[in-house]
Amino acid sequence: MTANGFETHDHTQCISNTLQVAEETCREKGLQLTPVRRRVLEILAQKHTAMGAYEVLDFLREEGLGSQPPVAYRALDFLVSNGFVHRIERLNAFIACVHPGEHHAPSFLICRECSTVAELPGKPVSDVVAKAGTELGFTVEKVSIEAEGVCPDCQEKTA
Amino acid sequence: MTANGFETHDHTQCISNTLQVAEETCREKGLQLTPVRRRVLEILAQKHTAMGAYEVLDFLREEGLGSQPPVAYRALDFLVSNGFVHRIERLNAFIACVHPGEHHAPSFLICRECSTVAELPGKPVSDVVAKAGTELGFTVEKVSIEAEGVCPDCQEKTA
């Protein structure tokens, strides 16, 4: 289990690790980590909270990297397709993957107070779902598991 | 395990059961199953596929039961809050619950070909997530588990 948004960690290190893995992976697979794509990943990696596409776009716009929605969506699509970023369905938002490079079926813990998202290995959970599907003759291709609740920090603040 | 969208079943029976349970539950709990709310549930119960709010609204409009988005969203909110309908996050759409009355944390199998949605008891799966959350100090309140894939019928058609 590597870092998640609830543990304190060296976040500078966390960011550079994410970027580095993305660069290596792209090199290996012949994918183009273009300036826009790289920058979007960097923006998302700043925080362990999910960010909407238009929020990302605001950054790009300020930096002259693009001003129209498709620019952001295309970069996000690329990053999601290649496993560098996850889409949080409940939030219609995106978050940088904290286990980049690992082949995984993540599950997410989403704090409804501070919007911090922690990523858990979801393999055991998704296996159960895949098995249940198979019994019904259903072929499971993707599983998304998203839990909403309150994170440790926000529980303290409330108490 | 009661009926799901992949098994053949007496769907007329399925619809009337859904409505009946909703009526009883509302009576017991002092909730108002108003005409709009009842009709929305009935509309969703027609099929085991998820329907968008605007699609539901089209029916209501034709029938003079409402013409503006809030009418549909309010009825859907009521039905979701009380467990008669589930929201499928991946699809931004809604589906009638097939286990009404049962206290459950469902998971869904969504066919990407025909959009049929099957509801599985998700309790064992969500328990795993809740446990993992607890270990991190996170209090899990809601878990949504949604799998995308291909249903038995569509697999046959493709083959």
Next chain:
DNA sequence: AGGGCGAATGTTATGATATAACAGTCATAG
């Protein structure tokens, strides 16, 4: 060199989903 191709980006326009805010209706508890 010139031409064609594919991948990425730029841009316009529009579609799809969702909610805030306030006004009107109606039953009923005081």
Next chain:
DNA sequence: CTATGACTGTTATATCATAACATTCGCCCT
């Protein structure tokens, strides 16, 4: 009989997402 609360009606607008077509640029082919 009026005050309250739950529901509904309506307008306006916010938010999220993509279709479609134009442009750029590197690269391969001959």
